[in-house]
Structures are given as C-alpha cells and as structure tokens.
C-alpha cells in the first residue's frame with residue numbers, strides 16, 4: 001500500500017533511548033538510514049550496536065539540541081553520511097518534575113531550552129537539507145501533557161510540549177511551499193527509560209487510567225511517526241496524532257470502572 005522509504009535519510013534526536021530509539025528502529029526496519037543523537041555517548045553506542053543489521057543503517061552522533069551549533073553539526077553529519085536528509089524526528093526531550101512554587105528560573109529555562117528551543121533549532125538547522133530533499137518531513141514528539149491534559153509537577157513541561165504545537169502550525173504554513181510537512185505525535189504514557197525512572201507505582205496508576213489497559217510501547221510511536229514520513233502522507237501537514245490507547249478519553253475514573 002505504501003511506497004517504500006528504502007534509502008531515505010533520517011535524523012532522530014534523542015534516538016539513543018526510549019521513544020526516539022523506538023522511532024529509529026521502526027525507520028531502520030523500513031530501510032531508512034538513521035542518525036540517532038543524544039548527549040551520552042555510551043547510550044548512543046549501545047543503541048547503534050543493538051540496531052545493527054536492519055534494512056537501513058543506524059549510526060550516532062553526540063549532540064545537545066539546546067545548542068544551535070550542535071544541531072547544525074548533526075544535520076551536516078547525516079547529510080554527509082547518508083547523502084542528504086529527508087526526515088527530521090525532533091524527539092529529544094526531558095521531563096523533570098517540580099511544583100509551580102518550587103520551580104526556579106533555571107528549571108524553566110532548562111525544560112523550555114531542550115523541549116521547545118531544541119525543536120526549533122533542529123528544524124532551523126535541517127531546513128536547507130529538507131528543502132533539497134523535495135519531500136522533507138518533520139515529525140515532532142510532543143505529548144498529551146500540555147496540549148490536552150495536565151499533571152501536577154509538569155506545568156513547565158506541559159507548556160514546552162504545547163509550545164511545540166504552536167510552532168508546528170506556523171512552521172507547516174511557512175514550509176509548505178518547500179514541500180516539507182510538519183506534524184506531531186502526542187504520546188500518552190509509553191514505557192521508556194525515562195518513564196521507568198518515575199517508579200512502578202506511577203506506571204501502574206497510569207496503566208489503570210488507559211482504556212486499552214496497558215502503557216504504550218515505543219513501536220506504537222514509531223509506527224505513527226513512520227506514517228507521517230511516507231509519501232502517502234504528503235498532503236497532511238500541521239496536524240497532531242494522539243497515540244495513547246484512549247488515555248485522554250475518560251471523563252472520570254468511573255468511565256473505566258465496568259470495563
């Protein structure tokens with residue numbers, strides 16, 4: 001049904017772990033040559049080792065998305081290694097928790113700097129290469145938290161995830177003449193290294209609030225991102241797709257009581 005993505009070139013920021021690594025695996029299975037990033041070289045090396053032998057290659061480069069210079073270096077590396085850049089998955093993100101009364105200016109700056117500014121810097125860095133592709137794709141990993149829901153401790157995080165969508169809508173308009181689409185995946189709670197750090201109690205509570213009865217897996221997000229990257233999705237831009245097993249749907253816990 002779908003044209004092959006074999007031989008396309010992608011960057012997945014935050015592809016060394018969690019959702020990004022899942023996106024990288026899904027793309028590499030589809031024959032896409034992927035460059036994954038993160039700040040920690042050991043995690044990059046282990047992702048690259050684990051994702052070897054798929055239809056597409058997976059290589060890595062250490063870089064901080066909060067640095068515009070690093071973002072330009074990532075794009076230059078991907079372009080050189082894989083002959084151009086067709087797909088940018090702006091996925092790198094952090095979710096430290098802090099109640100409003102505790103948040104310092106540094107806490108706020110850090111979350112906005114990585115999650116929001118990092119997304120913008122990566123898109124800026126990738127613009128020329130995605131334009132040259134003639135079928136450029138930007139897929140942003142946002143969240144249900146912020147754009148749709150709230151959760152105590154994540155006011156700054158939720159704002160950063162909603163900011164990504166505000167950026168996306170104008171970016172989709174500005175980049176449409178360059179044949180670049182800009183879309184977002186909004187995950188619910190997905191089992192990743194980052195989520196596991198929140199503890200088993202948190203994970204059990206979250207799973208109980210999902211109509212599907214379980215937390216998401218990284219491949220669930222990878223498949224949605226892959227769809228946005230296809231030729232067949234060329235006429236879809238400025239949109240967000242919630243991938244959450246129905247987590248945002250219940251009006252109250254009673255909605256799930258008799259399932």
Ligand SMILES: NC(=O)c1ccc[n+]([C@@H]2O[C@H](COP(=O)([O-])OP(=O)(O)OC[C@H]3O[C@@H](n4cnc5c(N)ncnc54)[C@H](OP(=O)(O)O)[C@@H]3O)[C@@H](O)[C@H]2O)c1
Nearest residue numbers: 014017018019038039040064065092093143189190192194
């Ligand atoms: N897991 C969930 O339930 C969930 C739900 C909704 C949305 N999300 C979103 O999904 C994305 C990935 O989350 P995850 O759960 O997969 O997190 P994770 O397991 O903690 O992985 C985060 C990835 O981002 C990288 N990263 C963090 N800060 C970075 C920076 N400044 N520069 C470059 N890379 C950086 C990390 O590598 P280094 O630490 O080595 O830099 C790692 O590769 C985030 O945008 C998050 O907001 C996650």
